[in-house]
Amino acid sequence: TQLLEQSPQFLSIQEGENLTVYCNSSSVFSSLQWYRQEPGEGPVLLVTVVTGGEVKKLKRLTFQFGDARKDSSLHITAAQPGDTGLYLCAGERNSGGSNYKLTFGKGTLLTVNP
Amino acid sequence: KAGVTQTPRYLIKTRGQQVTLSCSPISGHRSVSWYQQTPGQGLQFLFEYFSETQRNKGNFPGRFSGRQFSNSRSEMNVSTLELGDSALYLCASSILAGGGTGELFFGEGSRLTVL
Numbered sequence: 001t002q003l004l005e006q007s008p009q010f011l012s013i014q015e016g017e018n019l020t021v022y023c024n025s026s027s028v029f030s031s032l033q034w035y036r037q038e039p040g041e042g043p044v045l046l047v048t049v050v051t052g053g054e055v056k057k058l059k060r061l062t063f064q065f066g067d068a069r070k071d072s073s074l075h076i077t078a079a080q081p082g083d084t085g086l087y088l089c090a091g092e093r094n095s096g097g098s099n100y101k102l103t104f105g106k107g108t109l110l111t112v113n114p
Numbered sequence: 115k116a117g118v119t120q121t122p123r124y125l126i127k128t129r130g131q132q133v134t135l136s137c138s139p140i141s142g143h144r145s146v147s148w149y150q151q152t153p154g155q156g157l158q159f160l161f162e163y164f165s166e167t168q169r170n171k172g173n174f175p176g177r178f179s180g181r182q183f184s185n186s187r188s189e190m191n192v193s194t195l196e197l198g199d200s201a202l203y204l205c206a207s208s209i210l211a212g213g214g215t216g217e218l219f220f221g222e223g224s225r226l227t228v229l
Contacts, residue, residue: 033217042118042204042220043157088157101170102218104149106156 003027004091004105012111016078021108023089024071030092032065032072033102037086079112086110116140118221120205126227132193135224139186139207145169146188147218148180151202160203163188164210192226200228 005024013019023032031050035043047056049065049072056063060083062075072089086107095101119138127133139146147170148160159172163182180190186207192199202225206218 035218040222042206042222043218044220045217048217090157095170099169101159101162102147103159104157 003103004089006087006089006105006108008108009106010109010111012113013079015080015112015114017112019076019079019110021074021076021087021110022071023073023091023105025091026070027091027093028069030069030094030100032069032092033090034063034072034074035088035090037088037107038084043086043088076110079110081112081114084110084112118205118207118219120203120221120224122224123222124225124227126229127195128229129195129197131195132191133195133226134189134191135203135205135226137188137190137205137207137221139188139205140209140219143207143209143219144186145208145210145216146182146186147206147208148188148190149204149206150174151204151223152200157204160190195228197228200226202226 007022033048034046037043047063052067052069054065060077064073086109088104088107090102090104092100092102121136145164147162150158161180162170166182177193182188202223204220204223206220208216210216
């Protein structure tokens with residue numbers, strides 16, 4: 001069973017459309033990170049949300065952390081071809097003492113067609 | 115500022131062989147984590163090293179091992195390779211001043227193909 005479920009798994013849209021990607025879990029996280037990975041490269045951090053109910057905006061990207069800190073969403077407004085990539089959410093939990101473990105979802109592969 | 119460097123970028127091995135992958139973290143970063151990425155399972159955590167000590171370990175068999183050197187460079191080794199070990203192996207470093215994972219800076223990965 002995947003700790004973090006991302007949906008949809010694949011998304012293909014036209015330039016200018018809006019979209020939302022979801023990251024859900026039954027577990028509570030101390031923080032949640034969103035990464036974007038482009039072909040041939042490693043993931044790059046977009047944002048970290050820490051507080052339940054928190055909303056962060058990064059230009060056309062809006063990230064929300066659920067009130068119970070179990071889920072998150074990423075909304076992209078007026079998508080552009082440059083937004084194409086694999087979007088990964090990652091939840092952080094304390095694994096004992098001062099140790100923390102980051103668990104990734106399987107990702108949403110977004111294709112924005114010109 | 116140099117990023118995380120992984121070598122080799124691509125390699126092909128046959129079943130039963132072993133492989134060693136190398137990772138040089140960003141200067142000043144003391145935490146190095148390793149992940150296996152496959153289309154079916156996504157990013158799976160292998161292990162994390164901090165100041166030469168393994169601090170966290172994922173659910174992988176003992177064939178997967180790693181170590182970290184005093185200069186924070188890290189290596190991972192996979193022995194007795196299986197077809198299912200074919201994957202992109204990603205290394206990530208973090209400055210990690212205290213508790214918490216912090217931002218992970220990933221390398222471009224080592225693409226392993228097992229024939």
